[in-house]
Structure formats: structure tokens, C-alpha cells
Amino acid sequence: MQITVKIKRFDPEADTRPRWVEYQLDVDPTERVLDVINHIKWELDGSLAFRRSCAHGICGSDAMLINGVNRLACKVLVQDLGNRITVEPIRGLEVKKDLIVDMEPFFDSYRAVLPYFINDEPPPPTERLQSPEERAVFDETTKCILCAACTTSCPVFWTNGSYVGPASIVNAHRFIFDSRDRGTLERLEVLNQSNGLWRCRTAYNCTEACPRDIPVTQAIEEVRRAMLFRG
Amino acid sequence: MYRGREGQWAFVLHRVTGVAVALFLLLHVIDISLVMFGPEGPFEAFLVFYHNWPFRIGLIMVIAAVVYHGLNGLRIILMDFTTWGVRYQKHMWYGVLGLTTIIGIPVLLKVVPEILRGA
Numbered sequence: 527m528q529i530t531v532k533i534k535r536f537d538p539e540a541d542t543r544p545r546w547v548e549y550q551l552d553v554d555p556t557e558r559v560l561d562v563i564n565h566i567k568w569e570l571d572g573s574l575a576f577r578r579s580c581a582h583g584i585c586g587s588d589a590m591l592i593n594g595v596n597r598l599a600c601k602v603l604v605q606d607l608g609n610r611i612t613v614e615p616i617r618g619l620e621v622k623k624d625l626i627v628d629m630e631p632f633f634d635s636y637r638a639v640l641p642y643f644i645n646d647e648p649p650p651p652t653e654r655l656q657s658p659e660e661r662a663v664f665d666e667t668t669k670c671i672l673c674a675a676c677t678t679s680c681p682v683f684w685t686n687g688s689y690v691g692p693a694s695i696v697n698a699h700r701f702i703f704d705s706r707d708r709g710t711l712e713r714l715e716v717l718n719q720s721n722g723l724w725r726c727r728t729a730y731n732c733t734e735a736c737p738r739d740i741p742v743t744q745a746i747e748e749v750r751r752a753m754l755f756r757g
Numbered sequence: 758m759y760r761g762r763e764g765q766w767a768f769v770l771h772r773v774t775g776v777a778v779a780l781f782l783l784l785h786v787i788d789i790s791l792v793m794f795g796p797e798g799p800f801e802a803f804l805v806f807y808h809n810w811p812f813r814i815g816l817i818m819v820i821a822a823v824v825y826h827g828l829n830g831l832r833i834i835l836m837d838f839t840t841w842g843v844r845y846q847k848h849m850w851y852g853v854l855g856l857t858t859i860i861g862i863p864v865l866l867k868v869v870p871e872i873l874r875g876a
Contacts, residue, residue, distance in 0.1 A: 594760035617759070679759065681768065728836055730764025730846065744843045747836060
């Protein structure tokens with residue numbers, strides 16, 4: 527299958543603005559976009575920069591804007607895109623080179639919501655038991671791989687990089703609704719700031735973009751209601 | 758352009774109609790306040806001026822904007838305060854568009870003939 531891949535490239539040492547570069551190549555329809563980009567890097571242009579690691583949709587390294595939608599390059603097949611593919615870096619974060627963006631602001635927001643188990647009570651003699659029903663409440667939000675596909679699809683985040691973003695709220699949800707955790711009030715305090723979860727305008731791009739099918743907007747609304755009625 | 762789906766366009770339309778209605782309200786407050794110069798003064802002149810066809814089309818758009826913004830506001834309230842709202846957000850958005858159209862039909866039937874007659 528003959529395809530044209532258009533990639534938005536930026537070399538900070540040579541370019542003042544990003545530029546589009548087209549590549550023509552012959553690929554198998556069942557190959558993934560990541561395979562295509564690897565072909566380009568290995569066989570056509572070794573200077574192309576992008577992140578990837580596991581290549582199986584788990585490490586969350588290769589989130590990109592593919593044909594106008596945030597996806598993981600390792601989870602999209604060429605046959606589902608047609609013979610013209612455009613690839614851009616995810617939006618709202620500074621582009622370091624080509625498809626690589628500075629993820630630090632994203633991880634700063636993640637760290638801000640205290641995404642770890644908090645419980646100062648004396649440890650019980652056995653495990654801290656949890657029923658399947660209690661676990662089910664936050665089951666979906668345990669699936670986040672921190673790829674930033676959600677946060678960088680958010681129109682609010684594009685215009686206000688200080689917004690904590692959907693990924694952080696998802697990870698706060700994972701602990702706020704954990705029956706064993708005691709850090710809810712601290713997390714809600716962080717999310718109750720002006721750039722916290724009230725910034726969400728329910729555009730649902732995050733939910734559509736999540737490669738793990740986490741109902742992101744649903745999680746944001748649940749944390750909002752927790753803030754109103756529990757906090 | 759990010760290829761967002763219903764939710765993104767519901768958000769964009771909500772923002773655009775919100776700004777449009779706010780600007781209209783500002784204009785409306787200014788023109789109504791001109792009545793303090795007497796009924797025959799600039800207030801009357803404004804009313805006549807508003808009968809020009811671009812403003813009549815603007816009237817249709819403002820009514821559509823108010824109706825959309827109000828109905829979509831109800832959709833947002835349901836998403837915020839019910840456990841099921843998010844699940845049905847797309848359906849509700851199509852409902853909002855449908856209702857806005859239905860409510861707009863009598864407005865079109867009244868205003869469009871007036872524009873065509875030059876009334």
C-alpha cells in the first residue's frame with residue numbers, strides 16, 4: 527500500500543517555525559503508525575525525532591496527533607487511516623524536537639495531586655481489606671498510562687498550560703475513591719484552585735482521546751461532585 | 758483543527774453563543790438607555806436602524822444563540838449533577854440542536870417574510 531505521511535517537524539537548531547515534511551512509502555495496511563514512523567527514521571530520514579518504548583500501548587510514550595486526533599502511534603493501524611497520514615506533536619506542551627514535547631509541566635501537574643496512597647492510621651495486623659464493590663468505584667482510573675493524550679487534547683489546556691488537566695484529575699480520582707486512602711481532603715484542596723478541576727468545560731476530547739478507554743469526563747464529574755458534597 | 762466530536766462542538770458553540778449574547782446584551786443596554794433622551798430621540802432612530810435586514814438576520818441569530826445557550830446550559834447541569842448525564846451527553850446535544858431548530862422555525866416564519874417585504 528502506497529501512502530503519504532506528512533509530519534510536522536521542528537529542529538530548534540535550524541528552524542524558527544515548525545515545517546511540514548512529506549514522505550512517500552510502501553507499507554502493509556496492517557502496520558501501525560509507529561511502524562511507519564520507524565520505517566521513515568530507519569530508512570528515509572534518520573534525523574526524525576520521536577519517543578517510543580514498549581510499542582504495545584502500555585508505556586504511554588508515543589502519544590501523537592494523528593490525522594487530527596490524539597492517539598498512540600503504536601495502537602493505530604494504517605488501514606484505519608487511509609493513504610494520507612498526518613502526524614504532529616501533541617499540543618499545549620513545548621516542542622523540543624519534531625514529535626518530542628517537554629512533558630515536565632504535565633508531570634508537575636500529575637505530582638501536584640499527590641498520586642500515591644496516603645494513610646497515616648496504624649497498619650492493621652492483616653491487609654487493608656477492600657470489597658470488590660469498593661474497588662470497582664475507581665477501577666477505570668487505575669488504567670491511566672500517563673501518555674498525555676487526554677490533557678493535550680483539551681481546549682482549555684491549549685490556552686492555559688497551568689490548568690491541572692484531565693490526566694491529573696483521573697489520577698486524583700484513583701485515590702480519592704479508594705476506600706483505604708485518607709488523603710482526599712488534601713487532593714481536593716489542590717484541585718479546588720483556580721487552575722484546578724473547575725476549569726474543565728466538558729468538551730469530551732479527553733474521553734475520546736484516551737487510548738485506555740477511561741471515561742475521563744465521567745471521572746472529572748465524579749471528583750467535582752465529591753468536592754461539592756464530600757469535601 | 759483538532760477533529761473533536763460532539764462534545765468539542767457543543768463546547769465551541771456554547772462559548773461562541775455566550776460571547777455573542779453578552780455582546781448583544783451590552784448593545785441592548787446601551788440602546789435601551791437612550792430612551793432617557795426622550796421617545797423621539799436617538800432611541801427611535803436606533804429602532805428604525807435595527808429594521809435594516811442585516812440586523813433582522815442578526816435577530817434570528819441572537820434568538821438561536823439564546824435558545825442554544827440556555828438549552829445546552831441545561832445539558833451541562835445534567836452532566837454536572839447526575840450520574841448518567843455524561844453517558845448521554847451526545848444524545849442530549851442532538852436534542853439541544855433539534856429543539857433549537859424547532860424553536861427557531863416560528864422565528865424564521867415571522868422574520869424572514871418581513872425581511873423579504875422590506876418591513
